[in-house]
Amino acid sequence: MLSWLRRQAERGYERMLRREVSGAPDHVAVIQDGNRRYARKEGGEATDGYRTGAETTEQLLNWCDEFGVQELTLYTFSTENFDRPAEQQESLFDLIEEKLYEFADADRVHDGEVRIRAIGETHMLPERVRDAVRYAESQTEGYDSLHLNIALAYGGRAELLGAARDAAKDVADGTLASEDIDADTVESYLYEGPVRDVDLILRTGGDERTSNFLPWHANGNEAAVFFCTPYWPEFRKLDFLRAIRTYEHRAESWRIARARRALVLVRAMGSAELDEARRVLGQFRDSLPSGEREELDAEEFEADPAAD
Template sequence: MRTDISKIISDAAYQTYERRLLHQVKAGAVPNHVAVIMDGNRRFAKEIGLGNSLEGHEKGRDKLEEVLEWCLEIGVKILTVYAFSTENLARPSAEVQHLMRLFAENFRRVGDDKRVHEHRIRVNVFGDRGLLPAEVREAIEYAESKTKDYDAYRFNLAVAYGGREEILQAIRDVVRDARDGRLGPEDINEKFFSRRLYTGDLPDPDLVLRTSGEERISNFLLWQLAYAELYFVEVYWPGFRKIDFLRAIRSYQMRQRRFGQ
């Protein structure tokens, strides 16, 4: 009985703290574009004793849906997540195949998700699609085509993505255009080059957060994160709580952005 009462009190205190955090965050300047490195699915599965570490990825998918809802709640207009890197392709084949099945299933779910259509969220996936199975490419195209006319919010997923390769691809495009006489050296500046990247039609992220306690950006949006505020949280991605999210936003609001000045 004492344990039950303690839990009730603890839960009530947590909910009160969460509501207070939410009120504080909504009263401040909310970042327009938040980028997330979702890290720790497998370690989370091992830590809580799931029978199969692959189940951690399914928990991670569920958490992403929650985080998207939190972004909508406070007014974040653009959410970009690092879902699968080119380096991840070197993981055990059973894990990669499991992830590909999840991607194929989930992109079709996103395309049919009532919340996506109610909030007019445009879904965009960037990375080297040539590295993905046909069923995943088709599911991506389905989600993108179903949301291509929406402009209220943006939900971007980096899949089979590497930041260095993105920059190299942009350089190749510029070199081809220069070789063919379509542009000269005077045409090339930061704004021009930014438009050649996967995120060319988006503003750079204001805040990037990473879970799992690792403090690095792991080849994610190398060009775009030049002036982003960084926030690292100890918990694994599936265990990421709403208060962790709100604390990240609050930390961003307390900082003075200088943009190199």
């Protein structure tokens, strides 16, 4: 009886969340944490947790398709994971290999035109996993509806350090001028994979940290971050909706902040920057609370010579 009531309450909460969200971020990055803790809680082996978590990943693909997410990056195997016991690594590699082949041949991947790519120090992976990566990438390379990036042997600091070293080498070789280095140049040296900046990072399992994940694509874009307590195998659609709601609220707060900064500039300046400030204010005016909009409209009326 209690489980039935809980399911009904969850369905009602999910319906409420669906009414509250109006869209979805373009690029979601997920730290799938808590697989081993879930397995311990259920009395199983770590591999059982990872396998159940893989089922959640498949569901997440469906939710991304449903809500219009265009890019999904999964933190699947970090460089730090190489420190785990050899037998645990092998079990993980078995599962990753299996799922890459499975995804590459899945009807839902081809029907949804999902492009699969691996990002990270993939040369560190066993040959059999690299073969699976090449197969998945080749089977889906012509698709563009949803980009699925699998972070394997990935570390954000390693990515940035590698980019810095490669750029420094090209400067030393004379093929790159140091004064020509800009953000686009740095991006060209990063792992091939993400095609857009990260809008939302979500992490399961209760830890509130982003663990060296996509620092260039997420931090530079001031991505929204959503932390939740369910372990990854327990992550539900309503949790995903809560994450999207967090993103939307953060985006709305950002628009209000931009509008208020522009309003301060309009009130304070009488220089060449005034036109730009008014342009920004006009763009974000509707984000202001009604009282501030009315105050702004009154000020513009008073300043309009045609009003006399």
